[in-house]
Amino acid sequence: MSTGNEIERQESGQDSEGQGEVQILSARLTPHRSLNRTGFLAVMLFLSAVGFVTGMVFLMMGAWPVLGFFGLDVLVVWWAFKVNFRTARASEEIVVTSSELRVRRVSHRGQVAEWTFNPLWVRLDQEVDEDFGIEHLYLISRGRRLLIAGFLGPDEKASFYKALIEALNAARRGPTYNPIG
Numbered sequence: 001m002s003t004g005n006e007i008e009r010q011e012s013g014q015d016s017e018g019q020g021e022v023q024i025l026s027a028r029l030t031p032h033r034s035l036n037r038t039g040f041l042a043v044m045l046f047l048s049a050v051g052f053v054t055g056m057v058f059l060m061m062g063a064w065p066v067l068g069f070f071g072l073d074v075l076v077v078w079w080a081f082k083v084n085f086r087t088a089r090a091s092e093e094i095v096v097t098s099s100e101l102r103v104r105r106v107s108h109r110g111q112v113a114e115w116t117f118n119p120l121w122v123r124l125d126q127e128v129d130e131d132f133g134i135e136h137l138y139l140i141s142r143g144r145r146l147l148i149a150g151f152l153g154p155d156e157k158a159s160f161y162k163a164l165i166e167a168l169n170a171a172r173r174g175p176t177y178n179p180i181g
Contacts, residue, residue: 025096025167096167119171
């Protein structure tokens with residue numbers, strides 16, 4: 001996916017925890033950020049240079065307080081980018097095996113929340129806007145409703161929805177015979 005999200009479908013092998021259970025789907029979803037660290041440094045260098053040069057012009061004309069306001073603008077932009085990068089640390093991991101569906105959500109502050117569902121009892125629900133596309137995806141099981149894939153855009157949610165439906169259907173069919181492994 002274009003947002004840096006990873007979805008893996010596996011037919012055989014062990015999961016990462018070594019429990020010996022086949023992962024049908026393993027997805028790690030992260031917020032999309034269009035500007036990387038190098039781009040951030042370039043933008044900040046450009047804003048600093050423009051602010052300094054323009055501030056010096058105003059200083060030469062006798063309007064010395066303007067120089068401070070240009071510096072304040074650069075500081076506010078730097079702070080906004082830092083907050084943006086901090087929130088990008090959030091993630092959501094969804095793993096489907098033949099016996100369980102695990103959702104592990106990590107907030108940007110490092111707080112972890114985990115849910116485990118039986119894939120036989122889980123159904124997927126979606127809220128669709130006719131102009132926008134899929135707005136929300138939910139896992140529903142035994143009266144609990146869990147919002148998932150909130151980081152994704154509408155097209156990515158549609159793709160993820162299809163992959164998750166396929167994984168849940170594969171989990172409901174049970175373990176597949178693999179003559180090689």
